[in-house]
Amino acid sequence: MSEEMDMDEGGTVKKFMFVNRKAPYGTIYALEGLEVVLISAAFDQDVSLAFLDDGVYELVKGQNTKAVEMKNFSSTYRALEGYDIEKLYVERESLEARGLSEGDLLVDVQILSAAEMGEMMAAQDVVISF
Amino acid sequence: MLHIINKSPFENNSLLSCLRVASAAKGHAILFIEDGVYGVMQGTAVEKSVRDAMANMAVYALNPDLEARGVQGRVMDGVKLVDYDGFVDLVAEHDNVQSWL
Amino acid sequence: MALEVNGKTYETDEEGFLLNLNDWNEDVAKALAQGENIDMTENHWEVINFLREYYNEYQIAPAVRVLTKAIGKKLGPEKGNSKYLYDLFPFGPGKQACKIAGLPKPTGCI
Numbered sequence: 001m002s003e004e005m006d007m008d009e010g011g012t013v014k015k016f017m018f019v020n021r022k023a024p025y026g027t028i029y030a031l032e033g034l035e036v037v038l039i040s041a042a043f044d045q046d047v048s049l050a051f052l053d054d055g056v057y058e059l060v061k062g063q064n065t066k067a068v069e070m071k072n073f074s075s076t077y078r079a080l081e082g083y084d085i086e087k088l089y090v091e092r093e094s095l096e097a098r099g100l101s102e103g104d105l106l107v108d109v110q111i112l113s114a115a116e117m118g119e120m121m122a123a124q125d126v127v128i129s130f
Numbered sequence: 131m132l133h134i135i136n137k138s139p140f141e142n143n144s145l146l147s148c149l150r151v152a153s154a155a156k157g158h159a160i161l162f163i164e165d166g167v168y169g170v171m172q173g174t175a176v177e178k179s180v181r182d183a184m185a186n187m188a189v190y191a192l193n194p195d196l197e198a199r200g201v202q203g204r205v206m207d208g209v210k211l212v213d214y215d216g217f218v219d220l221v222a223e224h225d226n227v228q229s230w231l
Numbered sequence: 232m233a234l235e236v237n238g239k240t241y242e243t244d245e246e247g248f249l250l251n252l253n254d255w256n257e258d259v260a261k262a263l264a265q266g267e268n269i270d271m272t273e274n275h276w277e278v279i280n281f282l283r284e285y286y287n288e289y290q291i292a293p294a295v296r297v298l299t300k301a302i303g304k305k306l307g308p309e310k311g312n313s314k315y316l317y318d319l320f321p322f323g324p325g326k327q328a329c330k331i332a333g334l335p336k337p338t339g340c341i
Binding site for chain 1: 288289290291293294296297300301
């Protein structure tokens with residue numbers, strides 16, 4: 001990304017969208033993406049998260065990683081509100097293709113159609129994929 | 131918005147997800163690079179999806195990557211070929227870019 | 232690096248953060264506080280316990296701004312402000328309090 005970020009006090013606020021498209025434990029993408037989101041919160045930007053494809057599995061309720069001895073970072077999505085990150089968008093088609101619905105998710109999200117998601121992405125200053 | 135696809139459509143679902151999201155909205159374009167260029171060949175299982183999307187969005191492919199893979203003669207009609215300078219122009223022309231992984 | 236408490240050795244990283252979350256107990260916390268030149272009072276313990284609860288619930292150590300806001304919500308505005316927290320932990324509530332609480336360094340804390 002070659003976007004110049006103005007992080008001075010009173011600097012420009014840009015719209016950042018982090019796109020999550022990977023399931024949580026098979027690869028490191030989801031966890032790394034979440035860490036970047038938490039760090040981005042320190043810069044007072046307009047941050048949103050999009051969940052598409054296997055990324056919707058990141059938000060499924062009832063994850064328990066005890067036996068696989070990995071960190072269960074699903075609880076961390078519930079901390080995002082405290083970081084003033086409240087725009088979580090989930091693509092309806094991805095949810096439905098996986099037999100999931102809004103009630104299966106562990107945080108409040110806004111469900112968007114594919115077209116609405118496309119519009120939301122186009123309206124960003126910076127889009128970063130994980 | 132410019133979408134960049136760099137993976138073969140037979141390796142993962144980035145292309146189909148990108149088309150689903152981008153072709154339904156207005157003002158999107160897509161550029162195929164690296165292994166992504168297999169997505170603009172004729173006669174593949176994704177040809178129809180790409181062709182349908184073309185009705186709504188501009189489709190580009192990076193010619194050096196097509197040549198490297200020996201498939202430059204099998205590109206679908208309507209796909210605009212660009213070189214590296216053209217790649218840079220496309221990025222500069224669009225308000226934002228999304229690189230699909 | 233390592234920390235010795237009551238004849239037991241606990242592994243830490245190069246900045247003195249405990250490597251294993253489960254190694255933590257009150258004596259370890261006191262030893263970690265001593266390393267930071269902090270005399271633990273009720274008010275210190277209140278923040279430390281809050282941090283451990285926060286970590287249990289969310290699996291991260293909160294950023295200072297988030298910690299301040301959350302403390303204010305739970306313990307009242309006279310405690311949910313930077314001055315109060317920095318008086319308790321002069322080198323930064325993020326770094327010092329998290330260390331004493333046996334948590335990893337907060338994400339984004341440089």
